[in-house]
Amino acid sequence: MNENQALLDSDPSLPANNPYYDDVPNYMLDVYDWAYVDPKRVRVLDHNWVVRALLFFNDQRLMRAYLNEVREGMRVWQVAHVYGDLVTRVAKKVGPTGAFHLTDITPIQIEHGIRKLAGMDWTKVIRADAANYAPREQEPYDLICSFFLLHEVPEEKKYEIVDHVLGKLPEGGKAVFVDYGNPAWWQPVRYVLKVVNRFLEPFANALWENEIRHYAREADRFTWRKTTFFGGVYQCVVVKRK
Numbered sequence: 001m002n003e004n005q006a007l008l009d010s011d012p013s014l015p016a017n018n019p020y021y022d023d024v025p026n027y028m029l030d031v032y033d034w035a036y037v038d039p040k041r042v043r044v045l046d047h048n049w050v051v052r053a054l055l056f057f058n059d060q061r062l063m064r065a066y067l068n069e070v071r072e073g074m075r076v077w078q079v080a081h082v083y084g085d086l087v088t089r090v091a092k093k094v095g096p097t098g099a100f101h102l103t104d105i106t107p108i109q110i111e112h113g114i115r116k117l118a119g120m121d122w123t124k125v126i127r128a129d130a131a132n133y134a135p136r137e138q139e140p141y142d143l144i145c146s147f148f149l150l151h152e153v154p155e156e157k158k159y160e161i162v163d164h165v166l167g168k169l170p171e172g173g174k175a176v177f178v179d180y181g182n183p184a185w186w187q188p189v190r191y192v193l194k195v196v197n198r199f200l201e202p203f204a205n206a207l208w209e210n211e212i213r214h215y216a217r218e219a220d221r222f223t224w225r226k227t228t229f230f231g232g233v234y235q236c237v238v239v240k241r242k
């Protein structure tokens with residue numbers, strides 16, 4: 001029996017014996033089935049306009065914050081799939097002299113990633129948990145990016161992902177975390193997100209209270225550069241080994 005079989009058996013709204021649900025963690029089934037697991041919904045949602053709407057039209061500048069750190073020929077690991085064309089843009093920027101590896105934890109996101117990156121043989125799409133992905137190659141990554149993953153995972157998983165990502169950074173490599181931050185009191189979106197977080201995103205509020213460096217058990221061994229966007233609603237944190 002896989003880890004979520006009991007949940008699937010006990011909740012008639014979730015389809016048992018469906019390969020799209022195999023080994024998907026409980027927090028994804030409990031909270032994000034509609035957004036990231038159910039293949040019918042994912043097909044509807046995987047578009048640039050969805051990302052644009054979710055990010056209050058800040059999608060391009062937040063993607064640029066990541067893309068600006070990417071150079072041709074780099075080895076890049078993106079820890080989770082993102083809707084729309086972000087993965088294709090990063091893969092193209094890295095180009096055939098580099099490598100772009102995309103991981104995700106759900107089967108349907110892997111399918112979408114494979115479709116988007118088809119024909120780019122310097123890319124790989126791997127089903128793995130960002131908290132314990134073990135790359136086959138010995139060669140380290142130059143850049144590892146988490147784009148809006150941390151706010152979607154439970155507290156303990158945040159620690160595991162941040163530590164795992166930082167643990168994979170070689171000397172000179174960098175990690176880029178783009179995610180929600182703590183919006184200023186005057187930012188009206190703050191009050192919209194309070195409601196959204198309460199009903200749809202139960203793990204997101206923690207990023208209002210904690211800096212991302214809080215989730216690194218050995219934070220002092222790294223340098224942390226944080227930029228905020230849209231009155232603090234979003235942040236990009238670039239981390240390097242000291």
Ligand SMILES: C[S@@+](CC[C@H](N)C(=O)[O-])C[C@H]1O[C@@H](n2cnc3c(N)ncnc32)[C@H](O)[C@@H]1O
Nearest residue numbers: 036080081082083104105106109129130148149
């Ligand atoms: C990057 S986040 C949010 C991105 C953004 N909201 C968007 O527009 O797509 C969503 C992805 O994280 C994946 N995910 C959730 N937990 C994960 C984990 N522990 N390891 C890897 N991927 C994970 C989900 O399957 C989903 O594809």
